[in-house]
Amino acid sequence: MTEPLKRPSRKDPLMRTQVPMLPPSFQSRTAQILTAAAAEGRFALQQCAECGAIAYPPRDACTECLSDDLPLTDLPTGGVILSHTLISAPGEPYFRERAPWLIGLVKLDCGPILVAHLHADCSTGDRVRLSLQMDKAGNAAAFARPEQDAPNMTDDRQWREMTADPKFRxxxxxxxxxxxxxxxxxxxxxxxxxxxxxxxxxxxxxxxxxxxxxxxxxxxxxxxxxxxxxxxxxxxxxxxxxxxxxxxxxxxxxxxxxxxxxxxxxxxxxxxxxxxxxxxxxxxxxxxxxxxxxxxxxxxxxxxxxxxxxxxxxxxxxxxxxxxxxxxxxxxxxxxxxxxxxxxxxxxxxxxxxxxxxxxxxxxxxxxxxxxxxxxxxxxxxxxxxxxxxxxxxxxxxxxxxxxxxxxxxxxxxxx
Amino acid sequence: MSAATPGRSGYDGVVLACPVTVPYQRFSTRPAHWWIGKALRGLSTSAGLSHKDFDGFCLSSFTVGPDSAIGLAQHMGMSLRWVDTIPLGGASGIAAVRRAARAVQAGDASVVACVGADTNHVDTFRQTTANFARFAQDAVLSYGSGGANASFALIARTYMQRFGVTREDLGRIAVAQRDNALRNPNALMSKPLTLEQYMTARPIADPIHLFDCVMPCAGAEGLLVMREETARALGLPFARLLSSIERHNAVHDDVQLRGGWVADIDELYAIAGIGPKDLDVVQTYDDYPVICMMQFEDLGFCRKGEGAEFVRAHDLTIDGDFPHNTSGGQLSCGQAGGGGGYLGLNEALRQVTGTAGPTQVPGARLSLASGFGMMTYDRGLSSGAVILAGN
Missing domain, CATH: 3.40.50.720 (NAD(P)-binding Rossmann-like Domain)
Structure with a gap:
């Protein structure tokens, strides 16, 4: 269960304001197709127009038939977490400031396996729904949440990094x-x-x-x-x-x-x-x-x-x-x-x-x-x-x- | 995959000699080129040849960019008739030896210098990680994994759950390697490690904890591949390359529980004409203890799922009944980038030529060394192994 977010107390004027950092952003031109879906709140990946295979990570040729016709296709969001890890010592400064950070491998019911950010209520074996978010750098980012809504679920620390929830703002x-x-x-x-x-x-x-x-x-x-x-x-x-x-x-x-x-x-x-x-x-x-x-x-x-x-x-x-x-x-x-x-x-x-x-x-x-x-x-x-x-x-x-x-x-x- | 693919032949008459290690440093102000030069100087001295006598050169390095082997040929003044650059990470050393051996066997080269070398400036590791692979850039790096720890943690959790492996089981591997490293003056880790210290170490990416991880460092490893007559004429101790395998992108488990070795392992032993029990000393690629355990299974020392039991039943130290990663491995020596894939290979070569010095397993004649690498997305894509025999 997510700990409810507390209304922040008045900011101490003597405290230094943390300088914004961004997650690494190296996504290829091909991967930007996912950003288009994430921007509109759609869950879509590349799917081969010739043979139907789903391509993830983003590709320029289909693994099954080498077709280059891999349009963005809306897909069902259900999946299961194959494995998870709580990263205590990430390499990148953005994540170091926000550690520990929870990620996992999610196998979608429609086939592909994605590395995804996990909601804190998720762990190995759980059924989840996946969405494509935009992280702070604007990368399309797979995010897995529990299938069912739960109280204060949107107060999740990692979810709030992916959104701009008006609560307490x-x-x-x-x-x-x-x-x-x-x-x-x-x-x-x-x-x-x-x-x-x-x-x-x-x-x-x-x-x-x-x-x-x-x-x-x-x-x-x-x-x-x-x-x-x-x-x-x-x-x-x-x-x-x-x-x-x-x-x-x-x-x-x-x-x-x-x-x-x-x-x-x-x-x-x-x-x-x-x-x-x-x-x-x-x-x-x-x-x-x-x-x-x-x-x-x-x-x-x-x-x-x-x-x-x-x-x-x-x-x-x-x-x-x-x-x-x-x-x-x-x-x-x-x-x-x-x-x-x-x-x-x-x-x-x-x-x-x-x-x-x-x-x-x-x-x-x-x-x-x-x-x-x-x-x-x-x-x-x-x-x-x-x-x-x-x-x-x-x-x-x-x-x-x-x-x-x-x-x-x-x-x-x-x-x- | 069946054993003995028709047509695959052995490496009759091809030998490995002159294992060279340029002592590792945690951080180096020198570029990769300096480390490569040191390795070539070491090979030259060890062989009693000028480096200009090497007519083949094979290089693996993450940090030598924008150069590749050919740039180094001019840099070091080598005129070559065979050159290769192998970007296979931890599988580079095995792949290099395989390529070089065929070149020598076919007469395309006489003496091939194989070098794995990298520098490590203060921010090198992060930059290498950032430029490792497109799948990593598109679908891993922005998830906070930064380096391989999180990716291997995802594999380790699945492997441990599936086969009932505990952290203690993995700790035995790390602790035994540290025992071995204490005899190796070149190991960067020079303090003893107890199982208790292993168990209480801080988490890095659960279930991976501090002593499951290698320390990135600067360093270089090199060796020569030549014909047996050449080695004899030069008066060099040498090892025969009995057999070797490599396999890429071969495992399609949802979460990787095996390496590509499983596809060819029977053939590896069949061509060598030996079985796993005949080996005197084993050097597995050890980016994480869990990968060593996986290899105990995939390389045929026990069945799948019995790795933990195997570790509990054996003593993995130099004096033990299953001497393993006798130099201390990357876990205790440090991971010198492209040199990492040569560490076990060179130690195997030293063991079977009786030149391992303080880490020598008495009477070792047959050794296996393996390589593993290229975690471009969710699994290590490349794996390989060689079996070496001393004279």
Missing amino acids: RVLVTDGRSGVGQAIARRLADAGATVLVGISEPWKPFEGQDRLTAGDRLQVMELSVDDERSVQRLAALIGGKVDILVNTTDYVRPGNLLDQANASAVRDQVNRHFMGFVHLAQAFGGAMRARGADGPTGAAAWVNVFSAYALANANPFGAFSAVQAGCLSLSQSLRGEMRPGGIRVINLFAGPIDGEWYQTLPAPKLAPDAIALALVKALQTGQEDVFVGDIAQDIRERLRENPKGAERALNKDQSA
């Missing part, structure tokens, strides 16, 4: 004026986080204001992301304590390039989304990266709530889509920059929500709470790319199958 939700921001703040508080919610121009009333201020785990802070000084002011106040930052900037204005007489609507969206991202990253990113190994509840993740239109430009949201695409590119830069600290950059791609600015679009549309639930799950399970709702998943599939066709289809007026 301090989260900044950057925009609490929107329904999405509010839903996310509430769900994170429910998941055990202390939540700080950014509100621009707090003297202006907004819908949901009373519910936001009611909870004792929620605290409202003044924050306008498009105003660099506002972001810096807040960072000066709380920047050293933010463990998870959730960028919920939500400012959508329909309109393509030729629909508008001047650039002001585009500029506003650039300022809020793109420049807001830049301000937040520059003010908060460095401190978070430095606190990536600051105890069991140290800095862990940066989450962006994007529109799925970041993936492909959609009419009549031409300008908004472009701004989102720019933010997506920023997030990829940030992901690389945050890696040395072991900070995960998680992108949620949401379909249109059921709100005023998507008024003209047909169903299906997302409830804000669906985004909030997906976000909490991504943190708890360590996903990196999350496609929320039918529209987002549809766009992703179409881009995978036929990018040109998807571009043309989305360029048509979505509301027509």
